Amino acid sequence: MKLKRIKILISGLVIFAACSTGINLFTDNDELALGKQFDTEIRNNSKEYPVNNDPQLKDYIDKKIFKEIINSPEVKKASVYNYEMEIIKNDTTLNAFAVPGGYVYIYTGLLKYLDSEAALAGVIGHEIAHVERRHATQRITSAYGLTLLMNLALGNNPSQVAEIVANLFSGLTLLANSRANEDESDEYSIKYLSSTRFYPGSVKFFFEKLRDDGKVAQGGGGLATFLSTHPDPIARISTTDQRLKSLGMDVKTYKDDGSNFFKTDYQKNIKSRLK
Numbered sequence: 001m002k003l004k005r006i007k008i009l010i011s012g013l014v015i016f017a018a019c020s021t022g023i024n025l026f027t028d029n030d031e032l033a034l035g036k037q038f039d040t041e042i043r044n045n046s047k048e049y050p051v052n053n054d055p056q057l058k059d060y061i062d063k064k065i066f067k068e069i070i071n072s073p074e075v076k077k078a079s080v081y082n083y084e085m086e087i088i089k090n091d092t093t094l095n096a097f098a099v100p101g102g103y104v105y106i107y108t109g110l111l112k113y114l115d116s117e118a119a120l121a122g123v124i125g126h127e128i129a130h131v132e133r134r135h136a137t138q139r140i141t142s143a144y145g146l147t148l149l150m151n152l153a154l155g156n157n158p159s160q161v162a163e164i165v166a167n168l169f170s171g172l173t174l175l176a177n178s179r180a181n182e183d184e185s186d187e188y189s190i191k192y193l194s195s196t197r198f199y200p201g202s203v204k205f206f207f208e209k210l211r212d213d214g215k216v217a218q219g220g221g222g223l224a225t226f227l228s229t230h231p232d233p234i235a236r237i238s239t240t241d242q243r244l245k246s247l248g249m250d251v252k253t254y255k256d257d258g259s260n261f262f263k264t265d266y267q268k269n270i271k272s273r274l275k
């Protein structure tokens with residue numbers, strides 16, 4: 001990202017600096033601009049983020065799962081953000097991530113590991129919540145502070161601009177979510193999925209399978225990145241169960257089955273395409 005660009009991004013934000021706590025200095029347009037930059041960086045870095053070349057698979061997940069969640073009335077910024085998904089070909093990474101403005105990336109390692117469309121929908125719902133709730137830009141705001149952002153907008157401190165840009169692109173700054181962010185995204189995943197064809201509590205299916213496979217304790221096997229960006233998977237299972245109970249919903253696990261799990265469809269349309 002060029003110096004000039006980040007200045008454009010941040011200019012116009014200072015107006016809101018009168019507020020002092022719990023604020024986000026970025027506008028929706030800033031979210032979109034920042035996300036576009038990240039998406040371009042990711043697509044230009046095919047070594048680290050090779051796009052999975054299977055249009056049919058992408059189309060299936062996009063239409064049958066991603067768009068269905070975006071169409072939930074609880075996704076308030078569906079017409080504001082540029083919601084798009086991409087599949088990254090990396091069979092050893094069990095993860096998904098989102099960047100501001102609506103871009104969601106799913107690794108083939110995760111697709112191979114899950115066993116139902118509901119489980120994938122739960123993860124996607126969670127990632128969409130990071131975008132909707134603007135977690136990344138909230139973190140940038142609190143990490144760099146109002147004074148610094150004002151300096152940047154006023155062009156007073158070019159070296160700090162360079163530092164921020166370097167940090168943003170060093171990888172995990174934007175992706176490492178806090179426990180509070182994770183918790184909120186799990187909560188919103190349930191909200192979003194409640195108006196879809198999927199079991200609403202499926203955000204925890206991935207964690208349950210990891211737990212049963214002993215992968216959380218090991219921490220390895222493609223999980224290093226996941227665990228550094230998604231803390232506390234075990235605690236999140238029980239929190240999700242409590243939420244489902246308080247909403248009067250059935251508490252099921254990934255081992256159960258039901259008309260809202262779509263295990264056969266997952267096998268047929270997703271897993272079978274990942275050799």
Ligand SMILES: [Zn+2]
Pocket residue numbers: 126127130177181182185229230
């Ligand atoms: Zn997350």
